[in-house]
Amino acid sequence: QKEVEQDPGPLSVPEGAIVSLNCTYSNSAFQYFMWYRQYSRKGPELLMYTYSSGNKEDGRFTAQVDKSSKYISLFIRDSQPSDSATYLCAMTNAGNNRKLIWGLGTSLAVNP
Amino acid sequence: GAGVSQSPRYKVAKRGQDVALRCDPISGHVSLFWYQQALGQGPEFLTYFQNEAQLDKSGLPSDRFFAERPEGSVSTLKIQRTQQEDSAVYLCASSALTGGNTEAFFGQGTRLTVV
Numbered sequence: 029q030k031e032v033e034q035d036p037g038p039l040s041v042p043e044g045a046i047v048s049l050n051c052t053y054s055n056s057a058f059q060y061f062m063w064y065r066q067y068s069r070k071g072p073e074l075l076m077y078t079y080s081s082g083n084k085e086d087g088r089f090t091a092q093v094d095k096s097s098k099y100i101s102l103f104i105r106d107s108q109p110s111d112s113a114t115y116l117c118a119m120t121n122a123g124n125n126r127k128l129i130w131g132l133g134t135s136l137a138v139n140p
Numbered sequence: 141g142a143g144v145s146q147s148p149r150y151k152v153a154k155r156g157q158d159v160a161l162r163c164d165p166i167s168g169h170v171s172l173f174w175y176q177q178a179l180g181q182g183p184e185f186l187t188y189f190q191n192e193a194q195l196d197k198s199g200l201p202s203d204r205f206f207a208e209r210p211e212g213s214v215s216t217l218k219i220q221r222t223q224q225e226d227s228a229v230y231l232c233a234s235s236a237l238t239g240g241n242t243e244a245f246f247g248q249g250t251r252l253t254v255v
Contacts, residue, residue, distance in 0.1 A: 072183070072246050074245075126173070126196055132181055
């Protein structure tokens with residue numbers, strides 16, 4: 029079993045929909061949680077970063093971390109065709125934050 | 141430079157050939173990371189440099205893989221005697237922070253295909 033599990037999708041939604049992406053993990057030592065967006069043939073781009081539990085909002089994006097359930101989520105409101113990409117979760121522990129552990133990535137298509 | 145630059149963007153190597161992949165990090169960035177991303181997978185950590193010091197090479201899959209950053213800026217990932225399973229995208233990231241994965245910027249990657 030991988031340390032970080034993420035459904036690869038693909039996920040297809042109409043423009044304007046609310047998108048919910050999530051990851052589960054097994055290592056209770058993880059404390060830094062990140063969401064990256066990766067367009068085809070590009071490198072990952074950091075979207076959101078959360079330390080420990082709680083919510084964080086940035087524009088149309090909201091990241092949630094539930095450490096008790098070892099579950100993290102990314103919500104995208106009013107989704108746009110330009111949001112079509114692969115979304116990867118990544119996480120690390122406080123003492124070793126040079127090594128990110130990644131999910132597989134979820135492929136998202138937002139249809140106009 | 142404006143971002144992390146990797147070269148070449150694409151590399152086709154014959155099995156058994158040696159390859160060298162280059163990463164130009166953002167100027168002044170202390171931390172540099174290499175990741176390997178196989179098709180349909182998330183990136184896998186390979187190695188980490190803080191300036192010229194290689195502090196973590198635990199992710200290098202075999203002794204055929206070697207990375208260096210001799211002057212604390214440009215880094216090279218070398219793969220000797222390439223095998224088909226080495227086919228992947230190799231991503232480089234840099235950060236102004238020490239151990240700073242949380243603020244790392246990625247290059248576009250080098251897509252290596254071993255035939």
